[in-house]
Amino acid sequence: MYDRELKKLLLETCPVRPGQESRAWSALREQLYQAKPTRSGWSWLYYPSWRGLAVAGVALALAPIVYDSLFGQPVALATADSQSPGIYATAFYSRSAQAQVVWLNGMEPATDKPTFLDPTTVVSRTTAAPRPSGDPNSL
Amino acid sequence: MRMNFSFLVLFLAFSGLGLGVGFAGEKVWVGLYLAENGPPPPNAMLAPEPMHRRLHEVFGFKHYELIQAQEMELRNEWEQWFLPRKDFFIRVEPLRRQPGEPRLIDYEIYQNGFILAKGIYEPREGTPLFINGPDFHQGRLIFVLEAR
Numbered sequence: 646m647y648d649r650e651l652k653k654l655l656l657e658t659c660p661v662r663p664g665q666e667s668r669a670w671s672a673l674r675e676q677l678y679q680a681k682p683t684r685s686g687w688s689w690l691y692y693p694s695w696r697g698l699a700v701a702g703v704a705l706a707l708a709p710i711v712y713d714s715l716f717g718q719p720v721a722l723a724t725a726d727s728q729s730p731g732i733y734a735t736a737f738y739s740r741s742a743q744a745q746v747v748w749l750n751g752m753e754p755a756t757d758k759p760t761f762l763d764p765t766t767v768v769s770r771t772t773a774a775p776r777p778s779g780d781p782n783s784l
Numbered sequence: 785m786r787m788n789f790s791f792l793v794l795f796l797a798f799s800g801l802g803l804g805v806g807f808a809g810e811k812v813w814v815g816l817y818l819a820e821n822g823p824p825p826p827n828a829m830l831a832p833e834p835m836h837r838r839l840h841e842v843f844g845f846k847h848y849e850l851i852q853a854q855e856m857e858l859r860n861e862w863e864q865w866f867l868p869r870k871d872f873f874i875r876v877e878p879l880r881r882q883p884g885e886p887r888l889i890d891y892e893i894y895q896n897g898f899i900l901a902k903g904i905y906e907p908r909e910g911t912p913l914f915i916n917g918p919d920f921h922q923g924r925l926i927f928v929l930e931a932r
Binding site: 722725729732744745747749 | 837838839841842869871872892893895896898899900901902903904905906908910911912913914915916917918919920925
């Protein structure tokens, strides 16, 4: 019987389970060379331990904060509706400024001129229209 | 000991999430800034550095001079006016707070006595509201609302 046929027969009768070879080699290596089983620096992630539980808890707590800072669009904190013709109002969140912004377009520039709130009903004598000379009764 | 420390870390991480919501929003600071690129007057009250950085991100001007500011009590659920100028002012009215809901305020922007826009704003600690106002000389007027 050839080796190939023997191997095929063995695989059919005694299939090798996943990881069995590596575990066998690890055990054999331990006995042959008195070597300790090698574990990577991240192996604590795969085995249940208090350290892993604590790290998982902290990661779970920080995940929403990190996600929000990276991808989260805040719930609308402000709205803006135009109430005047020609005025366009929009509200948005500026991620770089971390501020809500209401942007109004179409406004007249502000000036230093008096507004309607300034008293305008008082007419001084100097600004009164001059009376026409001649007949005082004429209009 | 390590377990206790882990629980402490978890407790602090979760409890910190609600602090800002619980205590924020009882007062709102309203200010009017004049944004300019030219040199500000020597006695001008400029925006503090964090606010300057945020305003610069949005509007891009070099200087932000505080024209006038006012603090409003949000528990007073009636209309309050902030009139730093006769031609540009804002009306703020805190809305009645529903149990379990955040505080909302209703605002209206006026120019020359006419309403331009209105909206609703939810004051949150660390998230101010910038309202882009009209141009003024070489600069621009900007309202800032900030939860205190």
